[in-house]
Amino acid sequence: MDPTAAPAVELRSLVKRFGEVTAVAGLDLSIRRGECFGLLGPNGAGKTTTVEIMEGLQAPTSGDVRVLGKAWSADGTWIRARIGVQLQETVLPGLLTVAETVRLFASFYARVRPLDDVIADVDLADKRASRVDKLSGGQRQRLAVACALVADPEILFLDEPTTGLDPTARRALWDVIRRYRARGRTVVLTTHYMEEAERLCDRIAIIDSGRLQAEGTREELIRLTGGTDTIRLG
Numbered sequence: 001m002d003p004t005a006a007p008a009v010e011l012r013s014l015v016k017r018f019g020e021v022t023a024v025a026g027l028d029l030s031i032r033r034g035e036c037f038g039l040l041g042p043n044g045a046g047k048t049t050t051v052e053i054m055e056g057l058q059a060p061t062s063g064d065v066r067v068l069g070k071a072w073s074a075d076g077t078w079i080r081a082r083i084g085v086q087l088q089e090t091v092l093p094g095l096l097t098v099a100e101t102v103r104l105f106a107s108f109y110a111r112v113r114p115l116d117d118v119i120a121d122v123d124l125a126d127k128r129a130s131r132v133d134k135l136s137g138g139q140r141q142r143l144a145v146a147c148a149l150v151a152d153p154e155i156l157f158l159d160e161p162t163t164g165l166d167p168t169a170r171r172a173l174w175d176v177i178r179r180y181r182a183r184g185r186t187v188v189l190t191t192h193y194m195e196e197a198e199r200l201c202d203r204i205a206i207i208d209s210g211r212l213q214a215e216g217t218r219e220e221l222i223r224l225t226g227g228t229d230t231i232r233l234g
Contacts, residue, residue, distance in 0.1 A: 006069030008033045008155050008186040009054050014063035016049050016210075023049040025210040027063075033154075036177070036187040038201035040194065046210035047190040048088055048159055054188065055085050055157050068154060081109065084148030088159040088190075090140075094133030098124050098143055101132060105147040113152045122146040122176050138169025145176055155186045162196060174200060 009031040016024040024046045031037045039047045052058045053065055056072045056079060065072060067079045092101055102119055106112040119125055122142040127135065135143065141161060148156060158177070162170040177200055181187050191197055197204050198218055205215040214221055 005033055006066065007031055008035075008068060009037075009188065010064075010066040011050075011054070012064040014050070014053065014065065015061045016046075016053060016058065017061045023210050024053070024060075027207070027210065027212055029205060029212070029215075031186065031188060032203075033186055034184050035202040036181050036189060036200050038197040038204040039188070039190040039207055040192065040197045040204050041207040041213075042192055045207045047192075047207055049210075050207070051157055051159050051188060051190050055083065056080065057085075081111075081151065082154045084151065084153035084156045086141075086144050086148045086156075086158045086161055088163070090144040090147075092132045092140065092143065092147075095131060097129050097131055098135070098146075099128045101143060102146055102150055106150045109151040111152075112150050115150070118146050118150050121149060121179060123172065136169070138165050138172060141165060141169070141173055142176060145173065149180065153185070155188065156180055158187065158189045160190050160192070162191070162193070170196075 007030045009029070011027055011029045014024050014027040015022070027050060039050060041047050049058065053060050054067060056076055068082060070079055072079060096104065098119060099115065102115050106115060119128055122145055124139060124142055124146065127139060132140065132143065145158070145161065162173050165173065174196070177187060177189070189200060203215065203217055204221060206213045206221070214224055216224065
């Protein structure tokens with residue numbers, strides 16, 4: 001990996017206001033290429049707003065956002081071709097099959113991976129001909145991730161991907177994320193599960209009220225609190 005390359009994502013003095021409500025209050029973050037970076041915090045902390053700005057789905061009120069060294073305002077089309085996005089809530093057409101759904105998302109890109117490979121990556125090969133409305137919650141989440149992976153993105157954005165899943169489905173999705181991460185790609189993950197952040201993330205940023213409360217590896221965060229304090233989320 002080129003040490004001189006621009007960060008995967010860089011935020012400087014990021015602010016997002018909705019009327020009188022400030023969702024993100026002067027956030028600074030630098031996410032390295034090839035790492036799994038976690039945004040951890042309680043509901044309403046500003047995680048989803050922050051990641052939606054990274055994804056180009058919302059414009060910041062002020063501040064600077066760079067994705068792979070580019071700005072959304074000038075290079076939006078270039079950035080979109082290089083990222084994959086799994087939203088907090090993804091509603092897929094229930095009457096389409098798994099294969100048809102992945103093929104639909106593949107049609108949005110000029111360059112895509114073999115569809116059977118993508119479906120196999122998320123362990124849905126045996127459900128290839130199954131309709132979406134017949135899938136379990138965990139299988140639908142993995143299908144949403146497959147749609148995000150179809151163009152072989154350099155950065156994968158996952159917004160609370162395992163919320164509402166049972167422990168077995170959660171661990172199956174963790175395996176999907178690990179396999180993608182093992183290829184040297186970048187993952188940006190929002191979650192309010194400390195265990196999920198510990199298992200998956202190289203570094204973690206703890207956010208509350210739209211502000212950065214702490215940032216670092218798991219070991220650095222433990223040292224920061226002296227190993228005696230408790231961070232309670234939820």
